[in-house]
Amino acid sequence: MSTLHAPSVLPGFGLTFGFTTFFLSAIVLIPLAALVLMVASMHWAEFVRVILSPRALAAYRLSFGASVLAASINLVFGFVIAWTLVRYEFPGRKLIDALIDMPFALPTAVSGIALTSVFAQNGWIGRYLQPLGIKVAYTWIGVTVALTLIGLPFAVRTLQPALLEVQRDLEDAAETLGAGRFYVFRRIILPTVLPALLTGFTLAFARAVGEYGSVIFIAGNLPMKTEITPLLIVIHLEEFDYRGAAALGFVMLVISFAVLLMINLLQAWGRRRLIARTR
């Protein structure tokens, strides 16, 4: 009972808790419940046929595969960018820092079109990749590029504060103790920022899985090849196949939830391990 009456900055636990439930229900739970309800009204055989169709399987593979790949790329390069912004003072640092947020603010369709024009066979970058036999636009590579772009700010923004906490003194201490740069990175810096790395990966991944606007322009949308799951859902909707769309949405929901839950558990486990050692 005491927790219900504990004083806090916001007025009354009852009020805030009520608001939280209401808010979550209105914009998250009820729509999701409607989705599940829609799926529940399907016949089992029909459900299986829709979600296990070769076209759907190819779409899952592309959606989740490209998202994991994009989040991983963001993990590495987001780390490098965050490191540069935190550790170095150089002219234009503030500008670059502001640019990181651009994918947040830009309508995704705009970034999609921009990427397509740059990476198309006659685009600024595409024309130099073409002779090397690399096709970006209208292939899975293009999908990954688009997903990387929109996930980048998530990785950078979660890593920045964590890197600020790695004191220079720690590296100096390790260096005087004889550690080389790689050793310092592996043993000192990485363990300190690992939780932030996981969070950044999670956020970038979650964003990529749900992305639609920027991808459809660069993907080319060839069934079985460059068709992402969200697009397949839209195709079903356009054919007034609401149930098929709902079924695919349900599958995405389950897989995404499973992945996010796994990462969260991993983090909680890491934290617990640290606390356990503290006792």
Added chain:
Amino acid sequence: MSITLDQVTKRYQGLPVVNDVSLEIGDGEFFVLLGPSGSGKSTLLRAIAGLTGVDHGRIALHGRDVTHVSARRRGVGLVFQNYALFRHMTVADNIEFALRVRRVRAAERRRRRSELLRLVALEGMDHRLPLQLSGGQQQRVAVARALAHQPEVLLLDEPFGALDAKIREELRRTIRQVQRELGITTVLVTHDQEEAFALADRIGVMNLGRLLEIGRPHELYTRPATRFVATFLGAANLILGRQSHDGIHFGRTAMNAANAGAAAVAHGARTHEVVTVVRPEEVEIAATREALVSGYLAQGTVQEVLFTGVLERARVRVAAELDASLSSGTADGSGLLEVTRPQHEQRAFQILPGQTVAIGVRRIHILPTPLSSFTTCASSESLADALAQEPLLAQLAGRMKTRIGIRIEPRLGMPDALAGNAADFSGTTVIAANPDAAIQLQWLLQRGAQEVLILPQRASAPQRVVIHWADEAVRRATLAVAASILRHVSAEAIYIGILPDQTSRAQRPHGMRALLDARSEAQAVHGLEMRTELRFGDASQELARQLAESPGQMLILGLGSTSRLTERFGSLFAMNPSPLLVVHREHEAAGAGALSRAAT
């Protein structure tokens, strides 16, 4: 030698943070680098550790030149103010870090770890995380960690900074004990003089990037050579006195100083102003002059009495006759003497604020600095006042903890009979830069002024001090003044030797030799590093050209004779935009001149 620093300079954005530091630290020595924040002491320590590169100079550890060796290969242990422990590792992992890096076997690591934990009195703490330990314990772990790889040198950067007084004391003892037990050469950086005294075999005092003085704690405390060291190592009353062949005069009283003889030699036989140091515990207070055991200084009024346990601290305002010559080490009130008295003296003679007392002094130390005080001199009071307000002068006087006096000479620079008493001009006389500066300078020098500063309006603090003497005989005095100035401004020094154009080839090597002599004397006597340049031509023109090269320069010019001053240097004085300090020694010139002739 365990550590050898040779002319180490580190610049940060063009400004020297560590300025020409040369130092030798012996095997097993506990050396403390003491200085206020921003004095460059931590930068110097990081340079020794290899974490900061140097712009100039050499660093050697145990005879091995490590100037370009990275920190990880220098074999030093470094302890930081904020411990810098690896928070995700246990105490054991922290201590074994250096051993793991070196792939030492587990059994050996364990053995070494328990040995180190015993050394820092933390047995059984192996599996704690740093955050579970108190600050003092964390710093002990940091010390153990820094010693794990058996470094040749232990470096400690303000290791007690984040700890409270009691823990500090305890840890201090542990560190001293560890240092003795291992016999490891140790350098500790601190701003706390008490800490320095408690730990050091020798102390090096730093200010503005320069290593001012090195010595044993007691030596530095009782016989400092510079104002800064005198006032930084504990409270000090700085009193201006006049020294003559028969002793030191304060106002109307005369007394003998412990090192009066040495200072007299340094300044020649004339009566001149000196800066004396009187420690608060060397001041005696009694009811009457007759009751004093030590030499009488002045009458005074007790202003304030503070009881601080073991000692009583009092401030006594001295009577007017001495007031003007007092430039207290505590900047807040001139005319006030700091006094500390132990219990038995308090019992023998109790004092209360407002009481009139006789002040005696047990021991006086004369600083060998040639710059005692400043006196601005102009033909009217408003001009002299304005000159005293000049920012550069105020800054110099503030850093030197000395006073700026004012003197009105309505006939300054006018050709009249030498009526005034020659000894009247004491300390450094300051005049404003003006077209008649050369005439005024000659006027002042003829009346006994020894140092004259010609100050342009709103001059900025110099970044380069240009040194030149017109006569070899004033070399020593000019160098002493230059060294004194350079201790109070963060600037580089350059000596310019000038030979006349028509110098024959045969004589040119003499010019070079004079240059090298000047440099080695500056280094040997004052610890002052300076660049040297040899030029040919007219001295006045060459110096004017040097000063016109860039702003932010100051010229220190030594003159042995005042004859033909306006012809020789008139143009330089008249149009010079930089501050110009003239050093003039007539008596010494004669004596030293004879000496140098005898030598050649």
